[in-house]
Amino acid sequence: MLGNEKELRPTNEAGMRIGIDLGGTKIEALAIDEQGEELIRHRVDTPRDDYKGTVDAMVGLVHLLEAKTGRTGSVGAGIPGSISEKTGLVKNANSTWLNGRPLDKDLSAALGREVRIANDANCLAVSEATDGAAAGKHVVFGVILGTGCGGGVAIDGRVHAGPNGTGGEWGHNPLPWPTDEENPGPLCYCGKRGCMEMWVSGTGLARDYQEITGQRRTAREVIAGFEAGETNAVRVVDRLEDRLARGFATIINSLDPDVFVLGGGLSLTQHLYESLPKRLPAYVFGGEADTPILQARFGDSSGVRGAAWLWPNTRQVPR
């Protein structure tokens, strides 16, 4: 079977899945078995600004994991962007050297099998919907609250990217119900003003703190200050929570997902899970909002696991 077989294998015949998380600084790959048990993982530095080097590194990781496990696997990759339905090329990647490149086709050709690619926030949603905090839920909205802010949708454990590839991209919706001082909001790298990402992200939290105090702090330091009861940190985290609640309310009003799952550095802030459910009803149409808001079970590994689960387990019985 192996060796001179040239056509792309569309199925997951081996039962092993390889997921690759292509980040701005690291590329992580992991192999899981059919039950989702981790077999092996490996990470390398991202060859920044080097497209061919990035493809070679991803291919090299697959070969390494297959050599070490002695098995072949299906391959999925999460990227900080998406593949345009129109052009077949990567768009919206903040790792800009990927933009305009046919990454899925180049990986598929190099590996001799179909490689699936999805946005990293969609991978979070798929991971958590498959065997994570939102296991078995019908519609899962995944949110990454890291340096920036991303979102993704999984329906029955599958990515819902939509015909424009922008399903879940709430980070570039404007902050809803802005106060006078929030209007028009900071300029976003996407060219618009007042995007959610500018407010509800590590970067946004640090900027807000600096605006109030004149002091530069990292988001992590602000959160530590909040947990210690420091007045200004409490004030900016309170604002962050209110903005998150407003943003989540518009997602409920448009999609009404069964659950929100949060990943990224800010998702470790336990106060969010007490505070957000209490704040939602004030903003959701009709005032009813019981949507669970959960922390990602697999934390930072959700992206790479979700990439692996882009090849779902078809033998799984519906829950």
Ligand SMILES: [Zn+2]
């Ligand atoms: Zn934007």
